[in-house]
Each structure stands twice: as structure tokens, then as C-alpha cells.
Amino acid sequence: MxxxxxxxxxxxxxxxxxxxxxxxxxxxxxxxxxxxxxxxxxxxxxxxxxxxxxxxxxxxxxxxxxxxxxxxxxxxxxxxxxxxxxxELSGELKVGIIPTVAPYILPKILHGFIEKYPQVKLIVSEQTTETIIQQLKLGMIDCGILSTPLNESSLTELPVFYENFVAYVSKNSKLSKKKTITPEDIDMEEIWILNEGHCMREQVLNICQRRKSTQGFKHFEYNTGSVETLKRMVDQNNGATILPELALAGLNDKQLDKVRYFKSPEPAREVSIVIQRNFLKRRMIEALKNEMLEFLPKRMKSKKKREVMDI
Amino acid sequence: MxxxxxxxxxxxxxxxxxxxxxxxxxxxxxxxxxxxxxxxxxxxxxxxxxxxxxxxxxxxxxxxxxxxxxxxxxxxxxxxxxxxxxxELSGELKVGIIPTVAPYILPKILHGFIEKYPQVKLIVSEQTTETIIQQLKLGMIDCGILSTPLNESSLTELPVFYENFVAYVSKNSKLSKKKTITPEDIDMEEIWILNEGHCMREQVLNICQRRKSTQGFKHFEYNTGSVETLKRMVDQNNGATILPELALAGLNDKQLDKVRYFKSPEPAREVSIVIQRNFLKRRMIEALKNEMLEFLPKRMKSKKKREVMDI
DNA sequence: AAGTTTAATAGAAAAAATCAATAATTACTA
DNA sequence: TAGTAATTATTGATTTTTTCTATTAAACTT
Incomplete structure (x- = not known):
């Protein structure tokens, strides 16, 4: 039958x-x-x-x-x-995302997502953590993708992945001599850092424990909002910087030589989808999360053996 | 799916x-x-x-x-x-059937029926119309197969088929000269007839309109309850008799030569399954009826162009 | 009674389900 | 953490099933 x-x-x-x-x-x-x-x-x-x-x-x-x-x-x-x-999987989904995460994850999943959920219109805007939190509270966006924890009681965090920080150092740097490094090895004098307003700036400063430069002073200051710019500063000048590991994808062999990993427990950031406590569009956000998880390597899905940096 | x-x-x-x-x-x-x-x-x-x-x-x-x-x-x-x-199609089914119908229909369907409905136990007994009616009323049998109409208000008749009567005549008989015959052609003197108690006897007498023999008298009387015996009487002696058409099945060519059909409207009998008004075992009786209909030629299923004989 | 409509049948081709063997994952364990 | 066991996925061959076209058989209509 x-x-x-x-x-x-x-x-x-x-x-x-x-x-x-x-x-x-x-x-x-x-x-x-x-x-x-x-x-x-x-x-x-x-x-x-x-x-x-x-x-x-x-x-x-x-x-x-x-x-x-x-x-x-x-x-x-x-x-x-x-x-x-x-x-339930049709309509608009407004997403706020921080610039230090956006370029390394969104381009990878965007195509697959719109293929899978053709009825969803994704509206993405790069914003700082602060702006995203504000807009979330006002209901102007449906979710944020940013580094957590935020300690915002009106918002719910759905951790998606844990991303280690790595050092990216020029040949001239002392760090270049070592295979693996510790935060203590870092000389604040030579470190390129994001400008104010980026949560990753705070995290990097936390890694370096806000130590004063041991000797001398910085001869110049350069403020940027882009992790990619930091990388190029190291490539084309000297010094060092801290990158999130997803930024390593697409590096050539010469560039990979400049990468130094931290000794365990490695400093890391937690990246979450953040939503209002009484959130709508559950399905769409769930779908977005799954799409991200699908792209990420398994090791990034667990908090283990890391030290998650505060903001 | x-x-x-x-x-x-x-x-x-x-x-x-x-x-x-x-x-x-x-x-x-x-x-x-x-x-x-x-x-x-x-x-x-x-x-x-x-x-x-x-x-x-x-x-x-x-x-x-x-x-x-x-x-x-x-x-x-x-x-x-x-x-x-x-x-619903399992259990016993007690059937009473008149002897002038039984040999021509039951053997034909019995095998198919028990094959099709192995859970049904058919219990058949040959009885006269009168006995069948009594037993039906007493609930001793579930249904009867007999010639109708009965004019019994407590019983329901389910007509199954219409069977023409035909004449079966020896070479000596006047009837043998004609191709088709009418009731008027029949000489009561030479007709072999069933004994009392058989409804078919009454029907045959009705065909002949209970005419007295026109001349002479019957030299002997033979009382039988079997249609087959009537046939053999014609075969081995002289005279003529009336048969139901299903009795012709299995005749050889020589015997078929002795058959004379009536002119239309042919005299016929209605054969029905008779049940109590509030009858049980509907399914089984329905199945029995269908089995009978399956075996019968189509022309026997309609009353058309016949004169149904009373009992 | 002839022509039309309707369902059944036969045979061939296409599609699908199943299996045995094996590969790739994931879980367990020492 | 490496190695083993257990579990699901994949592959290719085989069998089964479904579907089609062409035709036959039966019933209905005129």
C-alpha cells in the first residue's frame, strides 16, 4: 500500500x-x-x-x-x-556586526545562506559594539554578532565560537625569535593597535595587561579601525600586532612565517549572536547561527583551553 | 514521500x-x-x-x-x-435449499465459495419450500434458496435469478415435431411430474393451466422428488416433462435434441435468497449471492421477457 | 447491430529500492 | 592522545517496481 x-x-x-x-x-x-x-x-x-x-x-x-x-x-x-x-524563514533579518569579525565570517556564509533561505533578506551593517547594543535595545536590528560577554541583562547571548588571538610579527621584532610566546614577551612599544571604540582594542590591551612600554617611547601613532590595516602595517613597516585567528585564512607562506601562537591557555575572544530577551525571528537567527557553525572548524566551537578576554 | x-x-x-x-x-x-x-x-x-x-x-x-x-x-x-x-465473514452459515435448484447451482459455486471465504462453514440442507419457511421463521437456518414469491410478510426475498422452464420430450411425443411450443401444445397425459410438496410441481401445473387430459387416461403414475429422474423417465420411456433450464447443462447432443423451448414470454421461475426480516450474517449471505451471480449467465439476471410462475 | 467509450492486458523501458562491500565519522578506551 | 569499536554515508550491482505505448476485450450508445 x-x-x-x-x-x-x-x-x-x-x-x-x-x-x-x-x-x-x-x-x-x-x-x-x-x-x-x-x-x-x-x-x-x-x-x-x-x-x-x-x-x-x-x-x-x-x-x-x-x-x-x-x-x-x-x-x-x-x-x-x-x-x-x-x-517563519521569510522576511528581513537586520544584523549588526563588529568590524573585527565581519570580514572573516560573513563573506564565507553569505552565499550559502541566501541560497538556502531565498525568502530571507539579510540586512547587515558594520557597527561598534556600543552602537549594536543600542540598536538591539531599540529594536532597530534583530541581532548582533559581536564579542561577549557584555553584561547586559536585557540582552541574551548565544555563543557561537571561540577565536584565539595570535601575534603577527615582523622579522625585526624580538618576538620573531620565539616559536611560541607569552603575553609577557610583548613590547607595547612596537605593537600596532586598533583605535578607540573597538572592543578588540580592549581585549588586546588586556592581553598585554596594559603594561607601560619598558623603555623609550612610541615615535608615532597610527589609529585604524581595520584589522587588515594592522596586518599591512607589520608587513610593510616593522613591529607587531595581534590578530584573530580567522584573519589568518588566505595568508601566503611568507606571511604565515610571521605568525606566532601563544602558549596555552591561549588568549581568545568569544563571539556570540546577541538578541533581545524576548526575541522574534527565532528561526532565522537559528539558521544564521547554524550556517556560521557549519563553516567553522570544530575546534573553535568549544571554550576549552582558552582564556576568554574581557571587553 | x-x-x-x-x-x-x-x-x-x-x-x-x-x-x-x-x-x-x-x-x-x-x-x-x-x-x-x-x-x-x-x-x-x-x-x-x-x-x-x-x-x-x-x-x-x-x-x-x-x-x-x-x-x-x-x-x-x-x-x-x-x-x-x-x-464478519467467518462462522457458520446454515442454508436451506429446494431440491429442484440445489443440484444445478450449489456444486458449481461451492468450491469457489469455500476457497474465497475459508472462515465460513457452509451447512446446506435440501428441504421443501414449506420446511425452509418454517425453519427460517424459527431461526434454525440463516437463509433459504428457493422459488419465489412466497407472500410471507415476515420474510425478505432477495431475487437472484430467473430461470426459464423448457420442455424435454421423447421422439414419440407430438411436441417433438414443433420447433418452439406453447403451453397449449402440452398433453397432460404424457407429462411426467414431480410429486406433492415440490413448488416446481405447482409451477409446472400452472404452465399447463391444470388442464384435464383431453382423452384417455394415464395408465400409470410415478411419483418422484428429483428432476433428474423425470429426465431419465423421458430418456428411457416415452412422454415429456418440464425442466428448469440450468438442468440442461451437461446434456449430450442427443439429449439436447429433445429440448423444446417455449415461445416468448417463456414460463420461468424466480429463485431468491430468502431471509428473516431482521437478518444477521448480511455479509455472508451477500457473499453467497455474489458467488451465485458470478456463475450465472447475464441473461438470467433479469425478469424481462418471461412469465414468472406462481407457486 | 455498428461504432464509440472504457477498462484490462502485454511487453518494453525507465525509475526506484535494495543489498553487499567499503569508506568516512564519531565515540570509546587504555 | 592514539587506537579500536561502533555508527552512518557512499558506491556499484541487482532486483523490483512503476510507468508507458500499443492492443484487446467488454460495455455502452445510437
Whole structure:
């Protein structure tokens, strides 16, 4: 007994004709006839009296067709569950994301996401942590992707991944001599750092424990909002900087030589999707989170063996 | 989406293991895995999270599996309809049948009937019309097969077929000269007739309009209860008799030469299944009737162009 | 009684389900 | 943390099932 066979007998009952029923089912008449016969065989009863025109269901046929209609109704409900779900997955999703995360994760998942959920319109804006929090509270965006913990009681954090910090050092730097480093090895004098307003600036300062430069003074200051710029400063000048590990993707061999990992427990940041406590668009945000997780390597999904930096 | 696929996902949900589920469904694990995947493809959603052990249904998977269980329940009900019906088709069916019908119809359908309904025990007894009516009223038998109409208000008649009477005449008889005959042609003197108590005797007398023999007298009387004996009397002696047409089946060519049909409207008898007004065992009796109809030629199912004889 | 409509049947082709063998993951354990 | 065991996915061959076209058989209509 198959659902198709039940559809066929319901059609025959409805149209009282094998030819008409076959047409409505988009199959040929022999196909439908054989399937009806097969069902009659498996059930062991005649469902239709074909001896006169129009064909009529037998007494037991009426009972079974009635039940078949019920079953087909239940099968429709399964499809409804899917379409209902898809409705929840349509509309706009406004996302605020911090600039130190955005370039390393969004481009990777954007294509897959819009492919998977064509009914969702993603509206992404790069903002600082502070702005994102404000907009979340005002309901101007649906979720934020940023570094946590925030200690904001009105917001809920859904941790997505843990990303280690690494040092990126020029050949001239003392750090270059070591295989693995500790925060104590860092000379604040030579470190390129993001400008104010970026939470990652605070995290990096935390790593370095806000130590004063041991000797001399910084000969110049350069303020940037972009991690990529920090990297280029090291590449084209001297000194060192701290990068999130996802920024290493796409480095060439020469650049990878400049990477120095911290000794365990490595300093790291927690990246979360942050939402209002009474949040809507659960499904869409869930989908976004899953899409991110799918792209990330497994090791980044656990807090273990790291020291998560405060903001 | 097939019922089998739904069975598979319910099994996986129940056992939380593809291997165990496959075993319970009596298929191999790859078979089950592929069908689950196919269902996931057609629905366009992941139903199970296989990334950890034991496998767990996804959020939407839970909804769909719940609905699948409902659907499978409805599919069980279809089978129940059949088994319920079969219960109604089991037990004893006591049938009373008149001797002038019994030998020509019962042997033909008996084999097919017990084949088709192995749970039914048919208990048949040959009786005269009078006895059958009595036993029906007393509930000692479930139905009677006899010639109608009876004019018994407490009984219901379900006409099954109409059987013409034909003349069976020896070479010596005047009737033998004619191709078709009329009742007026019959000479009561030479007619062999059933003895008292058989309704067919009355019907044959009605055909002959109880005419007195025109001349001479009967030199001997022979009383029999069997139509077959009447036939042999004609074969081995002289004279003529009246037979029901089903008695012609199995005659050889020489015997068929002795058959003379009446001019239209041919005299006929109505044979019915007779039951009590508030009758039980509907299904079994219905089945018996259908079995009889299946064996009978189409022309015997209609009253047309006949004159139904009273009893 | 001839022509039309309708369902059944036969045979071939396409599609699908199943299995055995094996690969890839994930979990467990020393 | 490496190695083993258990579990699910994949592959390719085989069998089963479904579907189609062409035709036959039966019932209905005129």
C-alpha cells in the first residue's frame, strides 16, 4: 500500500472513471488501473465494481476510500509543517556586526545562506559594539554578532565560537625569535593597535595587561579601525600586532612565517549572536547561527583551553 | 514521500539508531539511510542530527515524525477495516435449499465459495419450500434458496435469478415435431411430474393451466422428488416433462435434441435468497449471492421477457 | 447491430529500492 | 592522545517496481 495508490483510488472515486482519474493524476490509464489492481490485491478486496458504467466503489471500497481520504489529509499536514516553517524563514533579518569579525565570517556564509533561505533578506551593517547594543535595545536590528560577554541583562547571548588571538610579527621584532610566546614577551612599544571604540582594542590591551612600554617611547601613532590595516602595517613597516585567528585564512607562506601562537591557555575572544530577551525571528537567527557553525572548524566551537578576554 | 519512508523515520526516532531501526524494519542499514535521506530531500529539511550519538531528531524532525505516526495510525485503520470485514465473514452459515435448484447451482459455486471465504462453514440442507419457511421463521437456518414469491410478510426475498422452464420430450411425443411450443401444445397425459410438496410441481401445473387430459387416461403414475429422474423417465420411456433450464447443462447432443423451448414470454421461475426480516450474517449471505451471480449467465439476471410462475 | 467509450492486458523501458562491500565519522578506551 | 569499536554515508550491482505505448476485450450508445 502506497500513498500514490491511495491517491489513485480517491481519484477514481471522485471522477467515477479510470480515464478521468488517470488524467487528473497525470498518469496513463493503464498505470492507474494497475496500481488500483495492485492495491486491491494487497488488501485482498475489490474496491470498485467495473462491471457497469460509471464505475462505483464496492461497499467495503467506500469504507476504505473514506479512510484513504483521511490518510491523505494527514499526509498533506506533513507538507504544511514544512511550508509553515518556511514562512517563519521569510522576511528581513537586520544584523549588526563588529568590524573585527565581519570580514572573516560573513563573506564565507553569505552565499550559502541566501541560497538556502531565498525568502530571507539579510540586512547587515558594520557597527561598534556600543552602537549594536543600542540598536538591539531599540529594536532597530534583530541581532548582533559581536564579542561577549557584555553584561547586559536585557540582552541574551548565544555563543557561537571561540577565536584565539595570535601575534603577527615582523622579522625585526624580538618576538620573531620565539616559536611560541607569552603575553609577557610583548613590547607595547612596537605593537600596532586598533583605535578607540573597538572592543578588540580592549581585549588586546588586556592581553598585554596594559603594561607601560619598558623603555623609550612610541615615535608615532597610527589609529585604524581595520584589522587588515594592522596586518599591512607589520608587513610593510616593522613591529607587531595581534590578530584573530580567522584573519589568518588566505595568508601566503611568507606571511604565515610571521605568525606566532601563544602558549596555552591561549588568549581568545568569544563571539556570540546577541538578541533581545524576548526575541522574534527565532528561526532565522537559528539558521544564521547554524550556517556560521557549519563553516567553522570544530575546534573553535568549544571554550576549552582558552582564556576568554574581557571587553 | 512514501509510507515506507515514514515508517523508517519513525523507527529511527524510536530506536535513535539507524542500525537498530533498519533491523526492526527488516532492511539493511544503507537501505534505510538512503530512504531517510530521500525523504529529507523531498521535504527539503533535515530530520535527524547525525553529528552526535545517539542520533536525535531536529526540531522540525520532531514535528514531522509526530505527524508521521498519526499518518501510520490511519494506514493501520485501513487494514483494520479489512480484518473487521473478514471477521464478519467467518462462522457458520446454515442454508436451506429446494431440491429442484440445489443440484444445478450449489456444486458449481461451492468450491469457489469455500476457497474465497475459508472462515465460513457452509451447512446446506435440501428441504421443501414449506420446511425452509418454517425453519427460517424459527431461526434454525440463516437463509433459504428457493422459488419465489412466497407472500410471507415476515420474510425478505432477495431475487437472484430467473430461470426459464423448457420442455424435454421423447421422439414419440407430438411436441417433438414443433420447433418452439406453447403451453397449449402440452398433453397432460404424457407429462411426467414431480410429486406433492415440490413448488416446481405447482409451477409446472400452472404452465399447463391444470388442464384435464383431453382423452384417455394415464395408465400409470410415478411419483418422484428429483428432476433428474423425470429426465431419465423421458430418456428411457416415452412422454415429456418440464425442466428448469440450468438442468440442461451437461446434456449430450442427443439429449439436447429433445429440448423444446417455449415461445416468448417463456414460463420461468424466480429463485431468491430468502431471509428473516431482521437478518444477521448480511455479509455472508451477500457473499453467497455474489458467488451465485458470478456463475450465472447475464441473461438470467433479469425478469424481462418471461412469465414468472406462481407457486 | 455498428461504432464509440472504457477498462484490462502485454511487453518494453525507465525509475526506484535494495543489498553487499567499503569508506568516512564519531565515540570509546587504555 | 592514539587506537579500536561502533555508527552512518557512499558506491556499484541487482532486483523490483512503476510507468508507458500499443492492443484487446467488454460495455455502452445510437
Amino acid at each position: 502506497t500513498i500514490t495508490q491511495l491517491e489513485y483510488i480517491v481519484a477514481v472515486d471522485t471522477y467515477r472513471s479510470f480515464v478521468a482519474a488517470a488524467e487528473k493524476c497525470f498518469v496513463t490509464q493503464p498505470t492507474l488501473s494497475m496500481q488500483v489492481q495492485k492495491l486491491e490485491d494487497t488488501l485482498g478486496v475489490k474496491l470498485f465494481d467495473r462491471s457497469k458504467q460509471p464505475v462505483t466503489p464496492t461497499e467495503i471500497g467506500i469504507e476504505i476510500i473514506t479512510q484513504a481520504r483521511i490518510l491523505l489529509g494527514e499526509s498533506e499536514k506533513i507538507k504544511e509543517i514544512i511550508t509553515d516553517r518556511q514562512k | 512514501t509510507i515506507t519512508q515514514l515508517e523508517y523515520i519513525v523507527a529511527v526516532d524510536t530506536y535513535r539508531s539507524f542500525v537498530a531501526a533498519a533491523e526492526k524494519c527488516f532492511v539493511t542499514q544503507p537501505t534505510l539511510s538512503m530512504q531517510v535521506q530521500k525523504l529529507e530531500d523531498t521535504l527539503g529539511v533535515k530530520l535527524f542530527d547525525r553529528s552526535k550519538q545517539p542520533v536525535t531528531p531536529t526540531e522540525i524532525g520532531i514535528e514531522i515524525i509526530t505527524q508521521a505516526r498519526i499518518l501510520l495510525g490511519e494506514s493501520e485503520k485501513i487494514k483494520e477495516i479489512i480484518t473487521d470485514r473478514q471477521k
